[in-house]
Amino acid sequence: xxxxxxxxxxxxxxxxxxxxxxxxxxxxxxxxxxxxxxxxxxxxxxxxxxxxxxxxxxxxxxxxxxxxxxxxxxxxxxxxxxxxxxxxxxxxxxxxxxxxxxxxxxxxxxxxxxxxxxxxxxxxxxxxxxxxxxxxxxxxxxxxxxxxxxxxxxxxxxxxxxxxxxxxxxxxxxxxxxxxxxxxxxxxxxxxxxxxxxxxxxxxxxxxxxxxxxxxxxxxxxxxxxxxxxxxxxxxxxxxxxxxxxxxxxxxxxxxxxxxxxxxxxxxxxxxxxxxxxxxxxxxxxxxxxxxxxxxxxxxxxxxxxxxxxxxxxxxxxxxxxxxxxxxxxxxxxxxxxxxxxxxx
Amino acid sequence: xxxxxxxxxxxxxxxxxxxxxxxxxxxxxxxxxxxxxxxxxxxxxxxxxxxxxxxxxxxxxxxxxxxxxxxxxxxxxxxxxxxxxxxxxxxxxxxxxxxxxxxxxxxxxxxxxxxxxxxxxxxxxxxxxxxxxxxxxxxxxxxxxxxxxxxxxxxxxxxxxxxxxxxxxxxxxxxxxxxxxxxxxxxxxxxxxxxxxxxxxxxxxxxxxxxxxxxxxxxxxxxxxxxxxxxxxxxxxxxxxxxxxxxxxxxxxxxxxxxxxxxxxxxxxxxxxxxxxxxxxxxxxxxxxxxxxxxxxxxxxxxxxxxxxxxxxxxxxxxxxxxxxxxxxxxxxxxxxxxxxxxxx
DNA sequence: CCTTATAATGAAATCGATTTCAAGAGAGAG
DNA sequence: CTCTCTCTTGAAATCGATTTCATTATAAGG
Numbered sequence: 001x002x003x004x005x006x007x008x009x010x011x012x013x014x015x016x017x018x019x020x021x022x023x024x025x026x027x028x029x030x031x032x033x034x035x036x037x038x039x040x041x042x043x044x045x046x047x048x049x050x051x052x053x054x055x056x057x058x059x060x061x062x063x064x065x066x067x068x069x070x071x072x073x074x075x076x077x078x079x080x081x082x083x084x085x086x087x088x089x090x091x092x093x094x095x096x097x098x099x100x101x102x103x104x105x106x107x108x109x110x111x112x113x114x115x116x117x118x119x120x121x122x123x124x125x126x127x128x129x130x131x132x133x134x135x136x137x138x139x140x141x142x143x144x145x146x147x148x149x150x151x152x153x154x155x156x157x158x159x160x161x162x163x164x165x166x167x168x169x170x171x172x173x174x175x176x177x178x179x180x181x182x183x184x185x186x187x188x189x190x191x192x193x194x195x196x197x198x199x200x201x202x203x204x205x206x207x208x209x210x211x212x213x214x215x216x217x218x219x220x221x222x223x224x225x226x227x228x229x230x231x232x233x234x235x236x237x238x239x240x241x242x243x244x245x246x247x248x249x250x251x252x253x254x255x256x257x258x259x260x261x262x263x264x265x266x267x268x269x270x271x272x273x274x275x276x277x278x279x280x281x282x283x284x285x286x287x288x289x290x291x292x293x294x295x296x297x298x299x300x301x302x303x304x305x306x307x308x309x310x311x312x313x314x315x316x317x318x319x320x321x322x323x324x325x326x327x328x329x330x331x332x333x334x335x336x337x338x339x340x341x342x343x344x345x
Numbered sequence: 346x347x348x349x350x351x352x353x354x355x356x357x358x359x360x361x362x363x364x365x366x367x368x369x370x371x372x373x374x375x376x377x378x379x380x381x382x383x384x385x386x387x388x389x390x391x392x393x394x395x396x397x398x399x400x401x402x403x404x405x406x407x408x409x410x411x412x413x414x415x416x417x418x419x420x421x422x423x424x425x426x427x428x429x430x431x432x433x434x435x436x437x438x439x440x441x442x443x444x445x446x447x448x449x450x451x452x453x454x455x456x457x458x459x460x461x462x463x464x465x466x467x468x469x470x471x472x473x474x475x476x477x478x479x480x481x482x483x484x485x486x487x488x489x490x491x492x493x494x495x496x497x498x499x500x501x502x503x504x505x506x507x508x509x510x511x512x513x514x515x516x517x518x519x520x521x522x523x524x525x526x527x528x529x530x531x532x533x534x535x536x537x538x539x540x541x542x543x544x545x546x547x548x549x550x551x552x553x554x555x556x557x558x559x560x561x562x563x564x565x566x567x568x569x570x571x572x573x574x575x576x577x578x579x580x581x582x583x584x585x586x587x588x589x590x591x592x593x594x595x596x597x598x599x600x601x602x603x604x605x606x607x608x609x610x611x612x613x614x615x616x617x618x619x620x621x622x623x624x625x626x627x628x629x630x631x632x633x634x635x636x637x638x639x640x641x642x643x644x645x646x647x648x649x650x651x652x653x654x655x656x657x658x659x660x661x662x663x664x665x666x667x668x669x670x671x672x673x674x675x676x677x678x679x680x681x682x683x684x685x686x687x688x689x690x
Numbered sequence: 691c692c693t694t695a696t697a698a699t700g701a702a703a704t705c706g707a708t709t710t711c712a713a714g715a716g717a718g719a720g
Numbered sequence: 721c722t723c724t725c726t727c728t729t730g731a732a733a734t735c736g737a738t739t740t741c742a743t744t745a746t747a748a749g750g
Contacts, residue, residue, distance in 0.1 A: 007706055007707085018730045019708090020707095021729060023706095027708075030728085031727075033727085033729090052464060052705090053459075053464065054399045054408065054705090055403055055705075057399050058707085058735045059706090059735045074421065074424045074425050079424045082418055082443070086418075087447075090455075095442055096442065096443045097441065117396060117397070118398045118399070119397060149350065232632075232633075265638065287577075288577075291607070292633075292637065293610065352735090352737085353736070353737060354736075362700085365701080377699085378699090396737065397737070399737095400736035401736080403706065404704070404705045404737060405705085405737095
């Protein structure tokens with residue numbers, strides 16, 4: 001298909017000037033005589049000339065492109081984050097490569113290699129890199145090698161064993177707020193649903209969950225902590241397991257809103273109404289959380305600020321400025337109707 | 346930050362060979378002596394050498410990059426489509442630029458310009474280009490000019506006045522199936538909610554809606570057709586308006602699942618239960634549709650095939666092969682619980 | 691052992707834009 | 721009218737990888 005595109009040489013020839021002059025018109029790096037300027041500009045317009053960014057990047061050694069590595073763009077959480085980050089990146093003059101790793105480590109390696117070959121100026125990981133230290137122990141070396149080439153920033157993730165730049169929501173504070181809300185509503189038996197043991201975004205939350213319960217002298221029981229996954233289906237599964245526990249909690253904290261949705265659905269399948277019979281809270285405030293009956297009380301992650309800050313940090317690093325190793329973004333409690341006062345039943 | 350990266354010249358020097366030889370090792374375009382091969386390969390490994398794709402693209406006049414232009418990545422419909430398309434593109438060796446136009450025509454123009462400058466080999470529009478013929482009548486010229494430079498393929502969209510390659514779901518068939526389902530359930534008064542008059546994805550659906558109703562000798566009333574938008578909020582808004590109509594339909598077709606969700610919520614706010622008091626069907630089968638109580642009956646768009654076909658068509662065009670101007674992908678009726686038999690009330 | 695045929699390698703041009711350095715054109719002053 | 725200084729412009733090198741063409745090194749055959 002290779003349609004020949006117009007180059008500055010074509011413009012130069014038609015305008016009877018040198019390519020240098022055309023370049024000067026393009027960049028404004030030096031003065032050109034008004035009539036020359038006019039002539040060149042007209043010819044550029046005539047052909048809808050657009051400079052070849054690849055050639056420019058080759059010379060400048062910077063591509064103005066950054067890579068987004070995401071596990072799954074269809075998760076509202078990530079897509080919202082991508083939207084905000086990408087928007088901010090464009091405003092700073094950077095284009096974004098999209099890489100959906102789908103939690104496949106090998107895939108991810110391939111993506112990263114391509115990103116480097118395409119000379120991206122930096123890489124943004126949303127949700128940390130797929131954690132597969134067990135499966136592929138060389139991933140630390142791989143990442144070190146990558147971080148040695150281009151700046152890397154993580155949003156809401158971690159890479160164990162690596163000294164990386166991180167921008168993350170204050171999940172601890174979020175969990176604490178949720179627990180305190182539930183406790184203040186008079187609940188004493190509080191469960192935790194979802195997540196996968198070993199994955200940071202769950203274990204960190206569970207840790208704070210236990211600590212906060214302890215602070216408030218509430219019971220912590222391992223059978224009330226049910227890991228299952230991060231999807232709606234795993235929420236259903238976790239809820240089902242909880243229903244089989246003898247002394248059932250009257251409120252549950254879910255690792256994210258998807259799990260909360262699954263749990264609510266499963267509870268109502270068994271005739272338990274939310275929040276009348278059991279309170280459920282989520283995490284992330286994905287767009288549907290507000291609209292899913294009865295309206296899910298959850299923690300908003302402040303996507304705008306997360307995305308913007310991460311991009312800012314990345315660009316600071318790209319352009320050789322200093323940046324904070326870790327930035328923590330405060331969260332917001334979204335009060336809705338899925339959590340309500342404890343009632344004896 | 347411009348960390349100097351290793352080039353074939355560095356490799357060549359250390360291996361005491363010419364850059365040509367290193368290039369031959371890289372591409373396998375010609376034989377090199379086994380010992381030379383070994384030496385060069387070792388040095389490349391030692392430095393984790395990765396060839397500069399920009400330099401290569403400059404020479405080959407193809408970048409192996411394609412642009413994705415989307416209105417809003419946070420809409421499940423688009424994110425699913427992006428996921429599938431991008432995945433297929435990667436398998437074919439193409440990387441993807443992400444462009445979220447957010448329905449902003451000016452933004453979109455800027456994106457398109459950047460894509461061209463970055464020398465993408467082709468552009469995929471998800472959902473057609475923001476239709477703003479009224480606002481910016483020059484957009485046809487702009488698009489013509491773009492299509493003259495690189496191949497363009499639309500998924501589920503149209504660009505009035507332009508002769509473009511399109512891959513789309515068979516929306517007509519989808520609407521027809523929904524209407525027939527509703528009619529077979531005994532409903533006689535059937536409304537249509539959501540969309541914006543003038544935007545193809547609504548007007549086309551409304552057209553088929555009317556035709557099919559007529560075929561089945563059912564009444565068509567303009568006050569049962571309520572445009573409002575494509576979001577959950579607009580679904581609520583449309584439902585509210587419908588509630589104020591004297592003779593209310595007993596079933597409604599919504600322009601998409603978001604509108605259906607909004608409508609269901611608004612109906613239940615007014616004590617109307619779905620499907621007992623009113624039936625609601627959606628369109629798109631976004632992931633939440635299955636889980637949103639009572640489970641939304643809807644039309645699945647076959648994202649996998651849509652995305653794959655579109656990417657295939659685009660790559661065919663890029664690589665100079667022939668392609669069909671229009672490909673229609675069949676849809677699938679997803680029977681769930683939001684549509685049920687008509688009951689007198 | 692020498693000649694010829696083949697295999698392996700190197701030099702140089704290319705892709706498109708930018709920039710440094712040098713040269714040319716024009717203007718102003720003496 | 722001529723000299724000098726400034727303002728524009730052009731030539732050539734550069735970025736990194738590839739490829740054609742030419743050359744050298746090796747192997748085979750007499």
